[in-house]
Amino acid sequence: MQNIKVKIPATPAGSYDITVAGGLLPSVRARIKELFPGRNLFFVTDKNVVKAGHLKTLLGSGSADVYTIDPPGEISKMIETATAIVEAMEKCALGRDCCVVALGGGTVGDIAGFAAAIFKRGVPVVQVPTTTVSQADSAVGGKTGVDSTLSKNAYGAFWHPAAVFIDVETLQSLDSRQFNAGLVESVKHALIADGEYFDFLLENCDLLLKRKTDVLETLAIKNCSIKAAVVEDDPTEKNRRRTLNYGHTIGHAVESASGFELLHGESVAIGILGAFNIEQQLGLGDEKRISQVRTLFEKLGLPARIPAKIQKTEIIEMLKHDKKAIDGRPLFVLLESCGKVLCENGNWAVPVSPDILEKAIEGLY
Amino acid sequence: MQNIKVKIPATPAGSYDITVAGGLLPSVRARIKELFPGRNLFFVTDKNVVKAGHLKTLLGSGSADVYTIDPPGEISKMIETATAIVEAMEKCALGRDCCVVALGGGTVGDIAGFAAAIFKRGVPVVQVPTTTVSQADSAVGGKTGVDSTLSKNAYGAFWHPAAVFIDVETLQSLDSRQFNAGLVESVKHALIADGEYFDFLLENCDLLLKRKTDVLETLAIKNCSIKAAVVEDDPTEKNRRRTLNYGHTIGHAVESASGFELLHGESVAIGILGAFNIEQQLGLGDEKRISQVRTLFEKLGLPARIPAKIQKTEIIEMLKHDKKAIDGRPLFVLLESCGKVLCENGNWAVPVSPDILEKAIEGLY
Numbered sequence: 001m002q003n004i005k006v007k008i009p010a011t012p013a014g015s016y017d018i019t020v021a022g023g024l025l026p027s028v029r030a031r032i033k034e035l036f037p038g039r040n041l042f043f044v045t046d047k048n049v050v051k052a053g054h055l056k057t058l059l060g061s062g063s064a065d066v067y068t069i070d071p072p073g074e075i076s077k078m079i080e081t082a083t084a085i086v087e088a089m090e091k092c093a094l095g096r097d098c099c100v101v102a103l104g105g106g107t108v109g110d111i112a113g114f115a116a117a118i119f120k121r122g123v124p125v126v127q128v129p130t131t132t133v134s135q136a137d138s139a140v141g142g143k144t145g146v147d148s149t150l151s152k153n154a155y156g157a158f159w160h161p162a163a164v165f166i167d168v169e170t171l172q173s174l175d176s177r178q179f180n181a182g183l184v185e186s187v188k189h190a191l192i193a194d195g196e197y198f199d200f201l202l203e204n205c206d207l208l209l210k211r212k213t214d215v216l217e218t219l220a221i222k223n224c225s226i227k228a229a230v231v232e233d234d235p236t237e238k239n240r241r242r243t244l245n246y247g248h249t250i251g252h253a254v255e256s257a258s259g260f261e262l263l264h265g266e267s268v269a270i271g272i273l274g275a276f277n278i279e280q281q282l283g284l285g286d287e288k289r290i291s292q293v294r295t296l297f298e299k300l301g302l303p304a305r306i307p308a309k310i311q312k313t314e315i316i317e318m319l320k321h322d323k324k325a326i327d328g329r330p331l332f333v334l335l336e337s338c339g340k341v342l343c344e345n346g347n348w349a350v351p352v353s354p355d356i357l358e359k360a361i362e363g364l365y
Numbered sequence: 366m367q368n369i370k371v372k373i374p375a376t377p378a379g380s381y382d383i384t385v386a387g388g389l390l391p392s393v394r395a396r397i398k399e400l401f402p403g404r405n406l407f408f409v410t411d412k413n414v415v416k417a418g419h420l421k422t423l424l425g426s427g428s429a430d431v432y433t434i435d436p437p438g439e440i441s442k443m444i445e446t447a448t449a450i451v452e453a454m455e456k457c458a459l460g461r462d463c464c465v466v467a468l469g470g471g472t473v474g475d476i477a478g479f480a481a482a483i484f485k486r487g488v489p490v491v492q493v494p495t496t497t498v499s500q501a502d503s504a505v506g507g508k509t510g511v512d513s514t515l516s517k518n519a520y521g522a523f524w525h526p527a528a529v530f531i532d533v534e535t536l537q538s539l540d541s542r543q544f545n546a547g548l549v550e551s552v553k554h555a556l557i558a559d560g561e562y563f564d565f566l567l568e569n570c571d572l573l574l575k576r577k578t579d580v581l582e583t584l585a586i587k588n589c590s591i592k593a594a595v596v597e598d599d600p601t602e603k604n605r606r607r608t609l610n611y612g613h614t615i616g617h618a619v620e621s622a623s624g625f626e627l628l629h630g631e632s633v634a635i636g637i638l639g640a641f642n643i644e645q646q647l648g649l650g651d652e653k654r655i656s657q658v659r660t661l662f663e664k665l666g667l668p669a670r671i672p673a674k675i676q677k678t679e680i681i682e683m684l685k686h687d688k689k690a691i692d693g694r695p696l697f698v699l700l701e702s703c704g705k706v707l708c709e710n711g712n713w714a715v716p717v718s719p720d721i722l723e724k725a726i727e728g729l730y
Contacts, residue, residue, distance in 0.1 A: 010375050012601070012603075079444075079448050079451075083444050083448075083520075086444075086513070086519070086520050087513065090513050090515050090516065090519055090686070091515070093685060093686055095686075095690045095691065097691055114483075117522065118479075118483070118510075118520045118521060118522060119519075119520060120519065120520075120521075121508065121509075121510060121518070121521045121522055121523055121601075121602075122522065122523065122601075143486065144486075145483075145486060148451070148452060148455045150455050150456070151455065153486070154451070154455055154484075154485065155448075155451050155483045155484060155485075156483060156485075156486045157482065157483060157486055157487065157522065158486055158487065236377070236486075236487075237486075238377075320458060321455070321458055321460075325460045326460060326462050
């Protein structure tokens with residue numbers, strides 16, 4: 001079992017712990033009770049997680065107040081679901097002295113975290129991620145939110161978790177499409193922050209696909225450490241935290257435009273290749289790295305192209321609505337080299353001219 | 366013109382200014398543009414404020430993106446209105462680089478502030494309050510939110526304004542019921558923090574009812590200074606800030622139970638008299654102060670009793686759902702003397718036993 005401390009001075013507690021271990025889940029409820037004595041717990045999960053048996057493992061024999069998101073996935077990630085959760089909490093007569101526990105993937109964590117952020121003007125949330133994408137990324141860092149019909153994570157809050165518990169054994173229940181897609185966030189972390197970690201991923205790809213516990217633990221610790229360092233430096237995404245959006249600007253647009261038929265990780269994989277297309281036009285592209293990433297993505301069975309049924313113009317229009325857009329011009333995180341993000345005049349995300357962007361998008365068809 | 370600085374270290378700017386003056390409104394838009402160069406402004410107001418001409422005065426001749434809450438008042442203070450506002454902002458293709466301007470009373474400020482808090486995970490909000498209650502209370506201090514069907518301000522966020530502009534001339538457009546009810550927050554500030562201010566209110570009640578600009582300015586400055594001092598000390602209501610809820614625990618329940626036929630200030634007036642009933646049972650009541658407050662409330666034409674059609678049991682049930690309740694027992698702020706809140710073992714709000722509470726409520730019929 002390993003602990004990673006994330007220091008966020010602006011939060012009431014000032015920091016929170018990420019605990020990583022295989023087989024952690026059965027002890028998590030008792031650990032939360034120990035951390036927050038006297039708090040009433042309210043559990044949020046989804047139908048897939050219940051089916052996989054994780055809720056039962058977490059709850060043990062005790063009863064509990066639970067909201068189960070149904071249907072699972074991005075399609076439920078809308079403000080109405082967050083509203084339904086806070087209304088369910090209100091009906092349980094919960095006050096400020098409660099704590100939300102989010103058990104599941106990225107959408108569960110994002111919605112439950114947002115519900116916790118707005119219930120009675122904010123109650124603690126404990127994240128218990130059960131997917132590759134949430135264990136690597138969304139459960140750590142305090143971004144919560146829901147989608148609008150026009151853009152992803154349009155409404156939300158920065159609401160840092162009070163604690164994170166990562167049991168890599170829960171990943172065994174994922175189907176291979178979901179498991180593999182979530183690994184894209186690990187590749188992203190390596191690309192923006194750690195060349196050696198990138199080499200580790202290349203070398204251990206087969207063991208990873210076999211879901212070996214020790215490799216999965218190494219990944220979780222690496223991912224959380226990289227993300228924690230960035231989040232500590234810039235908790236509310238004023239600048240450096242934007243590096244975590246590498247591949248996400250085009251990725252979010254493709255994900256929305258696909259009507260969420262593409263998974264988040266699959267869309268970000270396309271987005272990373274799109275960022276490569278921008279980098280190449282700007283003379284930043286490193287052929288070796290690009291070819292290695294392409295090979296890695298192929299091994300993971302990830303798409304390399306935007307589905308033909310999505311119009312190029314639709315993607316470009318959506319990019320104008322991106323949260324990070326300034327006057328309709330989206331900002332892009334770009335790599336200088338493997339493990340190093342381009343930083344121009346102190347800015348970690350740079351505006352890209354419409355013609356370069358259009359060409360980069362064209363290259364994804 | 367006077368400025369009051371409110372220091373909130375946990376916010377990005379660290380502090381914000383409250384500017385108070387009669388006749389300020391026509392210059393407010395230019396002042397906001399100066400404070401936030403380059404930010405797209407999105408205005409939120411309500412139908413009454415538009416009718417009173419304040420929106421026109423604020424906007425001048427320029428065009429603007431505006432959301433007008435209709436119907437005005439507490440009835441629209443629900444999560445669906447906040448959702449409609451953020452959706453309207455999304456349709457205007459606004460990004461994180463926008464700023465919400467809330468022009469109106471307490472409900473406009475609370476809803477617009479909440480919308481700003483959740484849009485793209487948070488954009489600045491400038492509060493331009495136009496009623497006695499919002500100028501004295503709700504526009505300052507960063508509490509935002511909407512009601513559920515079960516309780517007031519059930520969902521919301523602590524989201525401190527980026528600036529507050531108070532033009533006391535806007536109060537001339539209020540009908541006397543609204544104007545008078547809003548003065549209850551001033552009486553509350555005096556009772557919890559400043560005995561001399563209480564004497565000022567007693568002595569100047571007639572001039573106040575005549576809406577003399579200089580008296581209104583004095584009130585605004587006194588109210589904001591008292592509130593700022595408490596909010597600076599405890600921005601997210603861990604303890605001392607609870608003193609600002611004096612009279613609000615019963616007040617909120619009465620307001621909800623009346624179906625918002627009673628105004629916020631009218632309900633808080635009843636709530637203050639309810640707190641007196643608790644204080645008297647605990648041997649804290651000061652007959653002179655109680656009689657002075659009753660006389661003052663009479664002059665302001667405020668109700669002293671809970672409407673007969675509201676059941677006592679309904680009020681008691683709602684108090685269990687209060688945000689500040691712990692295990693169904695509501696906490697009460699109580700006065701030790703005029704200008705001084707009772708503090709027990711470092712706690713500014715104390716649990717009250719069910720029998721004392723029931724007797725206090727009975728005394729309000």
